[in-house]
Amino acid sequence: xxxxxxxxxxxxxxxxxxxxxxxxxxxxxxxxxxxxxxxxxxxxxxxxxxxxxxxxxxxxxxxxxxxxxxxxxxxxxxxxxxxxxxxxxxxxxxxxxxxxxxxxxxxxxxxxxxxxxxxxxxxxxxxxxxxxxxxxxxxxxxxxxxxxxxxxxxxxxxxxxxxxxxxxxxxxxxxxxxxxxxxxxxxxxxxxxxxxxxxxxxxxxxxxxxxxxxxxxxxxxxxxxxxxxxxxxxxxxxxxxxxxxxxxxxxxxxxxxxxxxxxxxxxxxxxxxxxxxxxxxxxxxxxxxxxxxxxxxxxxxxxxxxxxxxxxxxxxxxxxxxxxxxxxxxxxxxxxxxxxxxxxxxxxxxxxxxxxxxxxxxxxxxxxxxxxxxxxxxxxxxxxxxxxxxxxxxxxxxxxxxxxxxxxxxxxxxxxxxxxxxxxxxxxxxxxxxxxxxxxxxxxxxxxxxxxxxxxxxxxxxxxxxxxxxxxxxxxxxxxxxxxxxxxxxxxxxxxxxxxxxxxxxxxxxxxxxxxxxxxxxxxxxxxxxxxxxxxxxxxxxxxxxxxxxxxxxxxxxxxxxxxxxxxxxxxxxxxxxxxxxxxxxxxxxxxxxxxxxxxxx
Amino acid sequence: xxxxxxxxxxxxxxxxxxxxxxxxxxxxxxxxxxxxxxxxxxxxxxxxxxxxxxxxxxxxxxxxxxxxxxxxxxxxxxxxxxxxxxxxxxxxxxxxxxxxxxxxxxxxxxxxxxxxxxxxxxxxxxxxxxxxxxxxxxxxxxxxxxxxxxxxxxxxxxxxxxxxxxxxxxxxxxxxxxxxxxxxxxxxxxxxxx
Numbered sequence: 171x172x173x174x175x176x177x178x179x180x181x182x183x184x185x186x187x188x189x190x191x192x193x194x195x196x197x198x199x200x201x202x203x204x205x206x207x208x209x210x211x212x213x214x215x216x217x218x219x220x221x222x223x224x225x226x227x228x229x230x231x232x233x234x235x236x237x238x239x240x241x242x243x244x245x246x247x248x249x250x251x252x253x254x255x256x257x258x259x260x261x262x263x264x265x266x267x268x269x270x271x272x273x274x275x276x277x278x279x280x281x282x283x284x285x286x287x288x289x290x291x292x293x294x295x296x297x298x299x300x301x302x303x304x305x306x307x308x309x310x311x312x313x314x315x316x317x318x319x320x321x322x323x324x325x326x327x328x329x330x331x332x333x334x335x336x337x338x339x340x341x342x343x344x345x346x347x348x349x350x351x352x353x354x355x356x357x358x359x360x361x362x363x364x365x366x367x368x369x370x371x372x373x374x375x376x377x378x379x380x381x382x383x384x385x386x387x388x389x390x391x392x393x394x395x396x397x398x399x400x401x402x403x404x405x406x407x408x409x410x411x412x413x414x415x416x417x418x419x420x421x422x423x424x425x426x427x428x429x430x431x432x433x434x435x436x437x438x439x440x441x442x443x444x445x446x447x448x449x450x451x452x453x454x455x456x457x458x459x460x461x462x463x464x465x466x467x468x469x470x471x472x473x474x475x476x477x478x479x480x481x482x483x484x485x486x487x488x489x490x491x492x493x494x495x496x497x498x499x500x501x502x503x504x505x506x507x508x509x510x511x512x513x514x515x516x517x518x519x520x521x522x523x524x525x526x527x528x529x530x531x532x533x534x535x536x537x538x539x540x541x542x543x544x545x546x547x548x549x550x551x552x553x554x555x556x557x558x559x560x561x562x563x564x565x566x567x568x569x570x571x572x573x574x575x576x577x578x579x580x581x582x583x584x585x586x587x588x589x590x591x592x593x594x595x596x597x598x599x600x601x602x603x604x605x606x607x608x609x610x611x612x613x614x615x616x617x618x619x620x621x622x623x624x625x626x627x628x629x630x631x632x633x634x635x636x637x638x639x640x641x642x643x644x645x646x647x648x649x650x651x652x653x654x655x656x657x658x659x660x661x662x663x664x665x666x667x668x669x670x671x672x673x674x675x676x677x678x679x680x681x682x683x684x685x686x687x688x689x690x691x692x693x694x695x696x697x698x699x700x701x702x703x704x705x706x707x708x709x710x711x712x713x714x715x716x717x718x719x720x721x722x723x724x725x726x727x728x729x730x731x732x733x734x735x736x737x738x739x740x741x742x743x744x745x746x747x748x749x750x751x752x753x754x755x756x757x758x759x760x761x762x763x764x765x766x767x768x769x770x771x772x
Numbered sequence: 773x774x775x776x777x778x779x780x781x782x783x784x785x786x787x788x789x790x791x792x793x794x795x796x797x798x799x800x801x802x803x804x805x806x807x808x809x810x811x812x813x814x815x816x817x818x819x820x821x822x823x824x825x826x827x828x829x830x831x832x833x834x835x836x837x838x839x840x841x842x843x844x845x846x847x848x849x850x851x852x853x854x855x856x857x858x859x860x861x862x863x864x865x866x867x868x869x870x871x872x873x874x875x876x877x878x879x880x881x882x883x884x885x886x887x888x889x890x891x892x893x894x895x896x897x898x899x900x901x902x903x904x905x906x907x908x909x910x911x912x913x914x915x916x917x918x919x920x921x922x923x924x925x926x927x928x929x930x931x932x933x934x935x936x937x938x939x940x941x942x943x944x945x946x947x948x949x950x951x952x953x954x955x956x957x958x959x960x961x962x963x964x965x966x
Contacts, residue, residue, distance in 0.1 A: 341811075490838075501861075506886060509821040715880070723878075725884065
């Protein structure tokens, strides 16, 4: 066997994709952060000779990528599965235009919804947009497959969809790596109007090309090395791809397997040959019966979702159990208090959401750390659909409710999400005269995905200083007459301003300011934590209602209360963890008994 | 043929689970094993229950440990050791940091932190090794070495020479190396007598 790799490295799937893109000679990359895709661009940004950027949203990122491809560059666009919905508009027409330089779009699906609002199966996009899709099973495969993806894109004049799932993106393994190559296309301006200008006359011509391309791609799939048959026991054959391939190998190491590295278009001859060689054919795939339906449409008899769950992630245990393998006895789970994620100690969102929770309003929320404001004890979010939706949901409700709704709704949206797709909603709100109040939760970063800079942060992915979008001026320019900034930690101010603004019969914006406590500058800041005087604590539990992880309630019995010199009816007391407290002071503002004070001797 | 094994790391988001699993993975790789590790990023990291799967052997396919198949578990928080019971079997060895972090329902007084929660494991005859990682870390003078204490406690069960771990620590830990090496040794001592 020829040793093609120069070395092996321990890389996650996302690190491997970054490496693969660099080796493929990518010179431009754009994306929007989204779990499980985020680390790709963060890692690619560490390599020389590549321009990388965070775009405000996935549609922008893909259009940037299309432009770079038109100029001849090998280019990468990255996004999570729901981001592909945002980018779907350019996607479907980029399928018609193709490009010049290779264009690969990384699409990261999230079966099981570890960090997502739905678990759509984006293989369906490859079918719908008539584009080739490659799927690696593990980091080791990602680097070489990405080189193939770029070659494929150039050879067939098509953007290539490269699909990962959480268990490919966030799995680490040993990865063979090589050196950097250069894309084959000259970088220059080349006018190709018949290809690049999608007026109906041109598009109709391209439409014919796409059908020809589909046929050629299907032919290519028959000989593509990523599609391979591993003959074993022929009583049962399994067709699978992506992460599911590894689960099959783990659960049934001896079974015959057709591994599809290219999941669209499908190699019909290879599939039929494999089907003919086994007694029973089973399709093992996560989420939709995508392969199954298309294989059945070829007239091939197979089993699929009758056996394999269509909901959630698979693993080798589920595959084994679903196909009649012995999994032994399993200890039943123990009933324990749940541990959902929570806003951090000192999170600025907590102060704002606490203030909001006292207003008895319908909170149209959005996507970010602040979606956790939904959870008790704050319970201050009543809707969350997709990026940028909150502003429009509030507007829609207001139009439906009419005057009755005044003072009863509010929209909240983070700074990054506002840049992503909130601005157009605000334009609509003003233009169509809503009395909406929109709260922009400005924590200076894209926090949930791990602190990526955004157009309001003042820096770029590559670490350069950049313009920081001024929300106040932007909102004023859109036509919002009432824009007020509040300190997110100042509960009194937040409550007062929220109350005033939601009663206003015109569009208003509140900018809730407070940097994320996990930002490097905030971590370095000297902390002045608070502590509780147990003597003064009356057990009113006001501070506990913040849901801050640094504050814990300790229940006490009447006897214990008596022993502590407290009223017998006192049910407990609250204590602050000095190690966790960041000194935001929200709880001290709520304590009416002066039991919470700053720690003096640090 | 090298022996294979599965290690489950669990705890609360932000506790340094990824570093502990990374050090262990490097020690396995240095010892000539194939390995795969699965992590959770994103929303779950915000103080929620988190888990990392580390599998090793001659050749590893799936990155996820099957239910009932974890040979070892390292929990950074007491209750979390019990949450992942379905991954364990009667031969599993569990290293537990004897540290409580109240989940939201407990911190707000809606539920109580279960007393003697480790009995849930002992009742199934699982070997439990409680380690006060923070106390040991304080002894060595660097509170942030608690995760290395736990790696030390785990290390005595693994088919890896002590020297290999020490070399990995030297290579991978840029700051406070002496404290980390001490933390590792003290962790080892806590399980080597067992």
